[in-house]
Amino acid sequence: MSNTVTRVRLALVAAAASAVVLAGCSSPAPSDKASAASCTPAKGKVTLQYWNTVPGMDKVVALWNEKNPDIQVQTKNISNDQYGTLGNALKAGKAPELAQVGYDELPSLRTQNAFVDASACSAASAAKSKFVPWTWSQTSFGGTGVFALPQDTGPMALYVRSDIFKKHGLAIPKTWDEYAVDAQKLHKADPDLSITFFDPNNAEWFNGLLWQNNAEMYGYSGDKWHVTVESDQSKQVAEYWQKLISDKLVRTDLAHGSTQMYAAYQKDQIATYVGAAWGYSMFRDNLPKQAGKWTIVPMPTWGTNGASGDWGGSTVAFMKGNKHLHESVKFNTWLNTDPEALALENKLGGLYPAANAGLELPALSKGVPYYADEKIFDVFADSSKKIDTSFSWGPTQKTVNLALQDAMAKAAAGNGALTDALSAAQESALKSMKDQAIPAAAGK
């Protein structure tokens, strides 16, 4: 016994000692702002690192490497722990030249000083016209620089089991009000049938719904963030879904993308899916028996507001320490606007392009067999153009998403309401920004 105690004491002393040693070498003093990036072309051969999470991206890059012997690109798949890997690399000063970053993580990473502004390269600024407007608005932070180029998007639409709707004599809903009426009718006709499911652990999806209703959650002006997660628009969405949950018209026990979710669809228990463009292959690959039964239509709208929402998608960011901006811009532009590259990314990685040119790809203008040969991508392309361009993400989005999810789960379990979840998210946004010393205030 006394032996153990001594050992513990020794360990504590040693720990304290190592803390003192470490104290000497951590916490860099505030350095001045990163010097303006330069866009001088390199002399000779350049090798760029590009970290991403897209299946098959190595093949797309191989195509580039073949054609560009002087700008060789090496890829690394970091889908295991995308932001953890990037965060560690940044801390160690070993970030790649280019990295995949989701739209919703752009402000957070920029707050950590993760990017370099590529606007010194005229080619980067000139790329603006090549992308769907909202994507450029987010990668340029409202036109204040070029920190990333958009890669793919997730314009939202409604997936409908047309056979189930036909069986119950229902028309395709055009507004959320009609959707709620259909929800009731379906459930009344068959208690085991729900119009859709609400996954409380999927803040990204819910954010897409808020986006559709022009619920802008963050603004930046006067050197501080204005947090408006709780707004009339967001409350409208929350109250709508709360009613569906309270009336038990939507399932709340299914996690998005889980085996359980597919099982429920397989058993004809759910009639629609509120999803994004990239979801088309999920249904095709996981529910082969339902081929021909699905149709994809525009998202139900809020009254006269015809806007759509976006769920997911990502960018290729110019990372801090990038010494080859000229070459990086060249590669990045090719990767995200060249029709050949986009077609391959769509085929191998299922990416739905953010580039205007991508929306016209031959592969995206054909009928899709699984969806009864309908031209489903026309629906997504249309949706893509109807997305609010002034929406922006917060600098602590991940923390806010977790808080939102935890509170949405409580609401789904009958403990509080979804509007409470918005309050929790608002509070979490303000607190997490304060913790990171980011100036912020509630309200516009």
Place this chain on the structure above:
Amino acid sequence: MTDLATRATRVVAPARSRRRQLGGGPRARTVVAFLIPFFLPFVLFYLVPVGYALWQSFLVVRRTGGQYGTSYTTFGGFEQYTQVFQNAEFWASIGRIGLFGIVQVPVMLFVALIMALLLDTPLLKVKAFFRVTAFMPYAVPGVIAAIMWSYLYSPQLSPVVDLLKGAGLHPDFLGAGAVLWSAANVSTWLWTGYNMLIMFSALQSIPQELYEAAKIDGASNWTIAWRIKVPVIAPSIILTTVFSIIGTLQLYAEPAVLRQISSNISSTFTPNMLAYAVASGNNYQQAAAISVVIAVITFVLSFGFLRLTTKRAGL
């Protein structure tokens, strides 16, 4: 090795004086050589990270130049700790884990003890088989075990749920009230065999004479079990309790996996999950403070328990 052996026989007489001069000489070098493989990784991968976390927990983030200016860390005293102590989620997670421990640890150890005692009686045949099967779950990584169990809990996929439905029962293993116990069940399944083995090996080392003496005094198998075996292996039971307390406070894998299929597990369900969630939001300093507080609570509880039991048992 032979060098050491010969020296050992040679130095019997002047051993005392030798011990005094440990600072130098070939013997000290031998000691150091044997200790380095342990101490070097121990310092590098244990003490240094712990020290680093401790250091981080006293820092706060500051920023110059507005939103996208430069951030830096500076000494903030106990600011992070104040926040941890004021964090309702933190205390809720501690409470949850406390409830988990108070129920799960005694149940698991009681089952382990019964199994160890059964293995130690001549009543049970094919002992090797039972020993191995009981221990087998421990060989399954915690995450895999949790995934396996999550299939058994899932209402859409589970044959167990289907069977119970057939019997008119509608269990919700993932419901708000049940999910903590579903996680406890996975932990119990994983660790009972391990604890049983520790107790069983302690039972094996009890000298046969004790049993013979007890038999002569007319003790039944039952009396032998409760009056001789259990008291003699008390130190192992205490040891497994301490391990279990530590394990409970560090609970992560089981609830984190079940979270994938149940929204009733929040991102702050256990203290470790809370620390992870905070760290993934880039607040490493606060996460470090949470970790330090968990470590201190673990220390206090395990050593407090050791103190209490050793005093009472006079061990």
